[in-house]
Amino acid sequence: MIGLISATAAGAAARDRLAAAWPDRTRVYEGPVADAVRRAFGECSQLVCFLATGAVVRLVAPLLSDKASDPGVVCVDEGGRFAVSLVGGHGGGANELARAVGRLLGAEPVVTTATDAVGVPGLDTLGLPVEGDVAGVSRALLDGEPVALELESVWPLPALPANVLPSGAGSAAPGVAPTIRVTDRLIGTGRAGEVVLRPPSLVVGVGASKGAPVDEVLGLVEGALADAGLAVASVAALATVDAKADEPGIVGAAGRLGVPVLTYSAEELAGVEVPNPSAAPLAAVGTPSVAEAAALVGGGELLVPKRKSERADGAPAMATCAVVRRPGRGRLAVVGLGPGARDLLTPRAEAELRRASVLVGLDQYVDQIRDLLRPGTRILESGLGAEEERARTAVAEARKGQAVALIGSGDAGVYAMASPALAEASDDIDVVGVPGVTAALAAGAILGAPLGHDHVSISLSDLHTPWHVIERRVLAAAEADIVVTFYNPRSRGRDWQLPKALAILGAHREPTTPVGVVRNASRPDESSRVTTLAGLDPATVDMMTVVTVGNTATRNIAGRMVTPRGYRWQETTQ
Secondary structure, eight states: EEEEEEHHHHHHHHHHHHHOOOOOTTEOSSSSHHHHHHHHHHSEEEEEEESSHHHHHHHHHHGGGTTTTTTOOOOHHHTOOOOEEEOOOSSOOHHHHHHHHHHHHEEEEOOOOOOOOOOOOOGGSSSSSSOOOOHHHHHHHHHTTEEEESSSSSOOOOOOTTEEEESSSSOBBTTBBBBBEEEEOOOOOTTTEEEEESOOOEEEEEOOOOOOOHHHHHHHHHHHHHHHTTTTGGEEEEEEEETTTTTTHHHHHHHTTOOOEEEEOHHHHTTTTOOSSHHHHHHHHHOOOSHHHHTTTTTOOEEEEEEEEOOTTOOOEEEEEEEEEEOOOEEEEEEOSSSGGGGGOOHHHHHHHHSSSEEEEEEHHHHHGGGOOTTOEEEEOEEEEOOOHHHHHHHHHHHTTTTEEEEESOOSSSSSSHHHHHHOOTTHHHEEOOOOHHHHHHHHHHHHHHHSSSSEEOOOSSSOOOOOHHHHHHHHHHTTTTEEEEOOOOBBBOEEEEHHHHHHTTTTTTTTTTEEEESSTTTOOEEEEEETTTTOOGGGGTTEEEEEEEOOOEEETTTEEOOOOHHHHHHHHH
16 A cells, blocks of 8 residues: 655645556545654555655654565655655655656656666565675675676576676676575575575465365475475465365465465366375365476476375375476567657567567567667667567577577567567467557547447458458448558558548448548657548659548547547447
8 A cells, every 4th residue: 555645735636646547556644744654654555745855854764674575655746846755765666656657747756776777686676585785786786896696497587687697607606706696495594705596486376185284284384394405485376276275274375475375176186297196185076186287387397296284183194295496488578669759669668678688579669669678688680571570589599598588569469579579489488469559549538538349450451361361351341331550551562552442441441531640650750641542642652651431430630639438429420
């Protein structure tokens, strides 16, 4: 929960805007400011104070305890000009909160943590639990000293600075140089100059009798991990049979560990080969193994075979568990950059760009977002016509265990890179789709509301699709009276397709049907106009243009294309 505190009418107005935007995430604290800050500090994970920075410093200073547990505090001036990350920039999430508040209020986020100031990733912002000498290793990163990277578990990390070297490379020797170690093993984390990152590589399979206590299940899991020398922080999930999905002991143990419960059918578990099958679970839930089979469903190395809980009173065990280490998997994020304007790039897309260690994309798209990448990001760019090569390259890099971002304009799934990449990928990597604002949507917003009813997008490029197929699709849209947006409408070598498509539509629609033409939507040289089916000159259209043809209900109202949601307008105007 985010606590909101203000002292003046101006601060309250900005506070209320934030509360309205995040109704489920925020709580307004009224009353004397000092009391409000004290209550919010104790009850919330983050605070936004609409007060002078000096006042907030004096109010929170006596409340500070430890940066690992203190809430993140953001200070917004009463004019709403700046959102200052004051306390808990990384651990409390104040840096990201300042950016989010800035986006909502139109304020400039002010982030002063050293790593963020120079674009170096904070070790506690890499998405993995971190232990050890964070401050010491961060200083080494900032100072450009050689830092060794010990990857005991391959994991898709964000880009790291050039002075982070795999152990054995250059002069970065573990045990001598500052070291970043990625491991799920229990190792000492007290050595100066060493940080341990915990990848979520362990899955614990759990079986439990009805009514098994939470403490018994949790004690079994933690004991099994400790005996095997494995870190609790690397547990990604508890896994069990679906008949036990709501078993309080399992659900409660997962809640205390802060991980989800994965469930599988008895039939699915029965098909998993395990070293220790048993007749008891077969009779109870229909599979000879729950703990081992549930842990092994996704493959991996069985580190802890099935073991039973022990009860102080000597009663029969009510829980079993097994631990599996799943292999690290590369990550491919297919990212839509939108139509070109920076303010139409989504926050999720920006986050994925900063999460990537490898970026793959068309050179002109890379240029659009180069400034958003972390230092050390490896960029693999190529020119027009190399789409399939880029898709293969991105998948190949992900298969090496990298965190890869494959970029495309608009939405990456619409005439862009998602389809060739996913056709190349198999289930050996994780794939994340990041939607973007499409050219059709950007053009529609400029033209008015041409897509208010059923609509379809059709590419007129016959480089990958035979013309007779495209023609059949245009005819179907014409006969169905659907608004059509044409992508790739005309190029120097393809100048006849657009006139042919317009003629097909013209056989089913009036010559006065509104047509919108938008070139370079959302970019500095954007241009647009609304004309008619009879008035459109195809020679004025190129590959940077989107052409939207209305249906029989579309109207030109005050120079804007409007397609009603129903056909009542059409009935009243005929």
